[in-house]
Amino acid sequence: xxxxxxxxxxxxxKENGFKRARCKVCGEYFWRIDEEREVCGExxxxxxxxxxxxxxxRRYTLEGMRSVFLRFFERNGHAVIEPYPVVPRWRRxxxxxxxxxxxxxxxxxxxxxxxxxxxxxISQPCIRLVDIDKVGLTFGRHLTIFEMxxxxxxxxxxxxxxxxxxxxxxxxxxxxxxxxxxxxxxYKEGVWSGxxxxxxxxxxxxxGLEVATLVFMSYKTLDGELIELPVRTVDTGxxxxxxxxxxxxxxxxxxxxxxxxxxxxxxxIEVPKIDRSLLEKYSRYSAWITPRPGTPLRTIREEAARLAxxxxxxxxxxxxxxxxxxxxxxxxxxxxxxxxxxxxPSNSKVGYLARLLxxxxxxxxxxxxxxxxxxxxxxxxxxxxxxxxPKLLDMREEVLELVDHEVSKFSETISRGMSQLEKDLATLKxxxxxxxxxxxxxxxxxxxxxxDIVAEAASKLGLAISIPENIHELVAEMHGASGRVxxxxxxxxxxxxxxxxxxxxxxxxxxxxxxxxxxxxxVVSVGEHYVILEETLxxxxxxxxxxxxxxxxxxxxxxxxxxxxxxxGVIVHxxxxxxxxxxxxxxxxxxxxxxLSIMRHxxxxxxxxxxxxxxxxxxxxxxxxxxxxxxARLDFSHHKSLTMEELEKIEQVANSIVAKRLPVEVKWMSKxxxxxxxxxTIYQGGEAPLGLLRLIIIPGWDAEAxxxxxxxxxxxxxxIKILGVDKIQDGVxxxxxxxxxxxLTHIQSEIRETREKYxxxxxxxxxxxxxxxxxxxxxxRELHKSISALASRIDYSLLEANSDAFYRPIARLWLGLKxxxxxxxxxxIRLIFDVSTTSDELYLKSLAKSISMINxxxxxxxxxxxxxxxxxxxxxxxxxxxxxASIESLADQLxxxxxxxxxxxxxxxxxxxxxxxxxxxxxxxxxxLEQLSRTT
Numbered sequence: 001x002x003x004x005x006x007x008x009x010x011x012x013x014k015e016n017g018f019k020r021a022r023c024k025v026c027g028e029y030f031w032r033i034d035e036e037r038e039v040c041g042e043x044x045x046x047x048x049x050x051x052x053x054x055x056x057x058r059r060y061t062l063e064g065m066r067s068v069f070l071r072f073f074e075r076n077g078h079a080v081i082e083p084y085p086v087v088p089r090w091r092r093x094x095x096x097x098x099x100x101x102x103x104x105x106x107x108x109x110x111x112x113x114x115x116x117x118x119x120x121x122i123s124q125p126c127i128r129l130v131d132i133d134k135v136g137l138t139f140g141r142h143l144t145i146f147e148m149x150x151x152x153x154x155x156x157x158x159x160x161x162x163x164x165x166x167x168x169x170x171x172x173x174x175x176x177x178x179x180x181x182x183x184x185x186x187y188k189e190g191v192w193s194g195x196x197x198x199x200x201x202x203x204x205x206x207x208g209l210e211v212a213t214l215v216f217m218s219y220k221t222l223d224g225e226l227i228e229l230p231v232r233t234v235d236t237g238x239x240x241x242x243x244x245x246x247x248x249x250x251x252x253x254x255x256x257x258x259x260x261x262x263x264x265x266x267x268x269i270e271v272p273k274i275d276r277s278l279l280e281k282y283s284r285y286s287a288w289i290t291p292r293p294g295t296p297l298r299t300i301r302e303e304a305a306r307l308a309x310x311x312x313x314x315x316x317x318x319x320x321x322x323x324x325x326x327x328x329x330x331x332x333x334x335x336x337x338x339x340x341x342x343x344x345p346s347n348s349k350v351g352y353l354a355r356l357l358x359x360x361x362x363x364x365x366x367x368x369x370x371x372x373x374x375x376x377x378x379x380x381x382x383x384x385x386x387x388x389x390p391k392l393l394d395m396r397e398e399v400l401e402l403v404d405h406e407v408s409k410f411s412e413t414i415s416r417g418m419s420q421l422e423k424d425l426a427t428l429k430x431x432x433x434x435x436x437x438x439x440x441x442x443x444x445x446x447x448x449x450x451x452d453i454v455a456e457a458a459s460k461l462g463l464a465i466s467i468p469e470n471i472h473e474l475v476a477e478m479h480g481a482s483g484r485v486x487x488x489x490x491x492x493x494x495x496x497x498x499x500x501x502x503x504x505x506x507x508x509x510x511x512x513x514x515x516x517x518x519x520x521x522x523v524v525s526v527g528e529h530y531v532i533l534e535e536t537l538x539x540x541x542x543x544x545x546x547x548x549x550x551x552x553x554x555x556x557x558x559x560x561x562x563x564x565x566x567x568x569g570v571i572v573h574x575x576x577x578x579x580x581x582x583x584x585x586x587x588x589x590x591x592x593x594x595x596l597s598i599m600r601h602x603x604x605x606x607x608x609x610x611x612x613x614x615x616x617x618x619x620x621x622x623x624x625x626x627x628x629x630x631x632a633r634l635d636f637s638h639h640k641s642l643t644m645e646e647l648e649k650i651e652q653v654a655n656s657i658v659a660k661r662l663p664v665e666v667k668w669m670s671k672x673x674x675x676x677x678x679x680x681t682i683y684q685g686g687e688a689p690l691g692l693l694r695l696i697i698i699p700g701w702d703a704e705a706x707x708x709x710x711x712x713x714x715x716x717x718x719x720i721k722i723l724g725v726d727k728i729q730d731g732v733x734x735x736x737x738x739x740x741x742x743x744l745t746h747i748q749s750e751i752r753e754t755r756e757k758y759x760x761x762x763x764x765x766x767x768x769x770x771x772x773x774x775x776x777x778x779x780x781r782e783l784h785k786s787i788s789a790l791a792s793r794i795d796y797s798l799l800e801a802n803s804d805a806f807y808r809p810i811a812r813l814w815l816g817l818k819x820x821x822x823x824x825x826x827x828x829i830r831l832i833f834d835v836s837t838t839s840d841e842l843y844l845k846s847l848a849k850s851i852s853m854i855n856x857x858x859x860x861x862x863x864x865x866x867x868x869x870x871x872x873x874x875x876x877x878x879x880x881x882x883x884x885a886s887i888e889s890l891a892d893q894l895x896x897x898x899x900x901x902x903x904x905x906x907x908x909x910x911x912x913x914x915x916x917x918x919x920x921x922x923x924x925x926x927x928x929l930e931q932l933s934r935t936t
Contacts, residue, residue, distance in 0.1 A: 008189045008200060008202070013168065018031040028040055028188060030187060031186070031189075032186050037186070041208060043209065044285075047284040047285050047308075055181065056180060060243070061244065062257055065243050066123050066147065069174070070149075076170060078121040081120050086125050087350060089621075091105070095349060096128070098126055099126055101217075107671050110230075119151065123240055124149075126145070127337065128144060131144075132360070137290075138286050139286040144334045149243075151167075155231065155233070167214050174238075188210075196220060198219045198221050199215055207246060211238065215233075215234075251283035252283065261384045278310055282308050282310060324367055327364055338353070339354060339402050340382070340392045342619040344402065344731040345731060346729065351730075355406065358403065359406075362407060362410055374403055375403050395618050402619065413449075416893060421453075504524075505569030517550070517589060519535070520585060522583065529576075530573060532570060533588070539564060540572075541564060544605070544625035546627065546628050547564030548591065549561050556578045559577035560577050597740065602710055603664055603714065603716070604654070604739040605632060606664075606710075607714060607720065609622050612650065612735075619638070620638055622635070622684040623732050632736075632737055632739070633734055635734045642725050643904070647722055657698070658717050660714060662699060663713050665698075670693070678695065682704050718740030723737055723738060725903070812850065821833060821834050826930055829857040829880050829933075831922075831925060832861070835864075847862055852878070858879070859929070861873075861874055861922065869914055873910055874894065884935075889928070890928050891909045893927075894921060894924055897921060898924075
């Protein structure tokens with residue numbers, strides 16, 4: 001895509017002596033005053049000229065440059081806006097804020113809502129991982145985290161704020177105030193496109209460095225055609241770090257960005273000293289250092305060094321170490337900015353990008369011989385940047401805990417993956433196949449094994465590996481580092497959407513009358529299995545709340561509404577039974593009891609997310625939810641399993657909010673006003689719709705943008721009862737709960753089951769006492785057989801309250817008779833393993849826990865074979881824990897081997913699996929203990 005000359009031929013440029021030329025190197029057009037200039041000035045068309053020779057009238061710190069930028073535009077009529085988070089939870093198509101304009105897309109740029117000010121200016125922290133492997137190599141031209149100074153104006157037919165000429169004039173005036181001469185400035189023509197929008201732009205170049213991009217977003221691209229947008233946006237991005245670098249002229253931008261932080265970190269990580277004059281010469285050509293497929297990095301370095309007139313061999317070892325140190329500074333800053341917004345490292349979405357940064361940083365530290373310092377560096381970064389971004393300290397303890405937890409997990413991942421890697425490498429060697437980049441990317445992505453670890457293991461087998469210089473970029477790209485999030489379309493609704501595109505939106509009466517169940521309406525459309533009404537009380541599914549059910553009564557009978565879905569503003573009632581005629585007036589009847597139960601569950605969800613953030617920490621963000629009539633579930637980010645004490649506290653705190661009878665308020669307000677009043681936690685439920693936001697507010701507890709139906713106060717919710725908690729993926733837990741009448745139904749059901757089991761257990765206990773006495777008298781050897789046989793018939797699950805009278809003696813006998821299949825001492829820890837036909841969870845739990853009576857370090861892995869699935873009980877006693885045997889880590893390894901979903905009861909892990917290879921589970925547990933013995 002190209003734009004014609006008229007899009008760039010501005011009165012301001014011509015009136016100030018700028019003339020158009022074509023770069024003899026890259027062939028692009030640019031504007032300059034110096035008519036002798038034949039190249040555009042952007043490196044690598046020519047080297048940096050500002051290194052050691054800054055064109056500004058004085059030097060600036062990053063803080064000083066940020067202030068100059070903001071104050072300049074404020075003096076020129078722009079309102080200063082506080083920076084937004086780096087995780088754009090107001091959008092579901094992006095994982096990270098990559099530019100300042102993202103703060104205002106798509107709400108403002110589409111014209112759906114007014115901007116917070118017009119024009120405005122912001123210094124927005126941005127994170128991009130698409131160039132992660134270039135960070136350090138290019139001396140600061142590439143960064144993963146940077147501040148984009150955004151000066152934005154939004155022009156409509158009703159109001160013209162300013163457009164191209166004033167945009168360039170403001171940029172030129174700012175450069176002049178900084179002391180940059182007009183003949184040192186180049187405006188290079190370019191094209192910007194992204195997110196379906198496009199427009200011409202100028203790249204602003206000084207001394208070989210692009211310091212700003214001036215974008216005129218004015219078109220929408222549709223089937224290759226350009227359609228003018230209703231809002232023409234001035235989207236300018238000034239690189240605050242680049243302007244700072246330009247003003248100091250140091251060999252790298254890292255010296256300008258991390259001025260006071262470098263000596264602090266250099267106090268425990270050695271930073272090489274390189275001759276300043278050699279470094280400056282090399283730096284001027286650092287824009288040439290861009291990894292290219294098929295070209296070794298050393299060759300690229302040698303080319304830059306030749307142009308600089310130096311021998312690369314003189315500085316290469318020190319240079320490589322310095323580049324790693326620079327990359328470490330950059331990556332650890334990105335880490336603390338991401339984690340401080342409640343992101344938990346995981347294997348999906350933005351959590352994976354956080355994990356990628358942590359693991360790459362740990363790899364860099366390993367290469368620098370300082371792998372124990374990631375938490376310390378993270379703390380230094382938090383302390384340093386919190387002077388200008390104080391919210392970083394809101395989650396200081398949680399950020400450091402997450403980093404520490406992730407480092408430990410990475411170490412365990414490496415230990416676990418090495419044996420499989422060695423097998424894969426041996427297979428590769430015997431097959432005679434070549435190492436592929438896909439293999440490296442896959443093993444890094446799935447096993448967490450960094451390329452240097454793979455190369456080291458391969459070299460022991462005599463295999464040579466070529467590691468791509470952009471390996472991390474390839475992995476990041478797989479997880480959406482630069483692209484948009486793919487979404488699956490509902491084909492059923494997509495087909496209906498095509499049929500109903502000309503219908504007006506349905507009037508939604510349920511917001512005004514959530515407690516009413518009957519209404520009258522006219523039929524506007526009928527399909528094979530659906531009805532469209534002019535207005536409706538039926539709630540359409542959204543925000544995790546399921547759609548209403550009920551009936552539609554009409555002249556031809558009654559049809560049953562089985563689901564209600566929204567399609568572009570039209571509410572579709574899916575029905576069973578006779579259909580009404582188009583145009584007739586019908587009576588709708590909502591299943592009100594079901595509706596009220598769902599409302600209680602929805603309000604309870606808001607109460608619980610507020611509770612989780614207070615009990616577990618601010619990193620606990622909603623990751624998904626479903627509110628149904630019988631129960632609800634809430635998925636949230638958290639890096640550890642919950643203890644019984646934590647679950648009890650969550651339940652207690654949530655019910656205390658119910659008891660306070662707090663009002664549940666509904667407010668409609670603009671996006672800007674909502675963010676200003678309640679912060680960005682309003683996006684707990686994900687992306688909000690365009691236009692006004694509907695906020696659900698529990699004063700002093702929770703405020704969220706939400707389209708669902710709610711109780712009028714928290715007391716209407718009734719009792720909140722947690723039914724269970726499961727780990728559904730790494731870094732995400734699922735809380736299942738019920739509220740009000742649904743909670744009572746679950747409790748009554750549990751009580752009935754308890755009574756029945758108690759009755760049955762009491763009968764079996766009497767039999768066991770008689771039988772045990774006879775066996776002990778007659779034949780001690782037969783004792784273990786008989787108890788095992790009887791155990792397979794008895795339901796022990798509810799005997800915890802009577803444990804001393806029943807299962808504890810049995811457990812002691814089981815342990816004393818060694819009624820288990822295998823016992824092995826591994827690394828000083830006794831591993832007990834057994835497979836039986838008894839699949840009762842609490843019986844297996846009692847046997848596993850019996851090893852707490854053993855004084856020596858011990859662990860138990862017991863499996864009960866069931867008809868549909870197998871039950872697993874896992875326990876590690878105190879002496880073994882003191883040896884470093886973590887039950888959580890062992891459970892995680894077993895989960896990966898056997899796809900086990902765990903729950904924790906009385907410090908015993910209970911799990912379920914379909915895996916029938918029980919020996920594989922024993923081998924996993926044994927390998928875990930062997931690895932532990934090698935590291936302790």
